[in-house]
Amino acid sequence: MSRSSTVFDCTMVQLPQIHAEGGNITVINNSEEIPFDIKRVYYLYDVPGGEGRGGHGHKELQQIIVAASGSFDLTVDDGKAKRTFHLSRPNMGLYIPPGLWRELDNFSSGSISLVLASMIYSERDYFRKYDEYLMYKHDS
Numbered sequence: 527m528s529r530s531s532t533v534f535d536c537t538m539v540q541l542p543q544i545h546a547e548g549g550n551i552t553v554i555n556n557s558e559e560i561p562f563d564i565k566r567v568y569y570l571y572d573v574p575g576g577e578g579r580g581g582h583g584h585k586e587l588q589q590i591i592v593a594a595s596g597s598f599d600l601t602v603d604d605g606k607a608k609r610t611f612h613l614s615r616p617n618m619g620l621y622i623p624p625g626l627w628r629e630l631d632n633f634s635s636g637s638i639s640l641v642l643a644s645m646i647y648s649e650r651d652y653f654r655k656y657d658e659y660l661m662y663k664h665d666s
């Protein structure tokens with residue numbers, strides 16, 4: 527799955543939205559709204575407006591990425607095709623399967639990128655160099 531995954535395996539997941547008085551609530555229950563067990567949650571913030579984050583790939587990690595506040599663009603790349611998703615709604619998440627390269631850019635100022643991850647942090651799961659990632663994908 528990791529070597530053979532493609533950008534077409536990415537899907538937008540609609541998360542439940544509860545309309546409460548004076549605001550909305552989105553709840554994500556482990557393994558219910560999303561196709562994996564959540565082992566880690568992290569969020570990216572204080573990114574200067576218009577900035578991007580350097581790209582990297584993952585071998586086994588699965589993620590759901592949500593623009594909890596503001597907006598940004600997320601480009602996924604499988605070594606053959608690329609797709610760019612504009613994330614701007616706190617009740618829509620992008621599911622990223624194992625084995626894809628990703629880049630985030632065009633952050634609006636004050637935006638928050640919330641990430642639900644299937645594994646705890648492991649540097650060994652990362653591809654930091656695009657050519658290493660391509661070799662891995664083209665080895666299948």
Ligand code: TYD
Nearest residue numbers: 566568570579580581582630646647648652
């Ligand atoms: P990284 O995932 O490389 O983010 P980006 O590619 O967007 O810059 O993470 C940046 C740094 O933060 C890196 O040195 C590793 C560290 N980090 C952790 O220690 N634990 C984590 O769960 C994450 C996501 C990052």
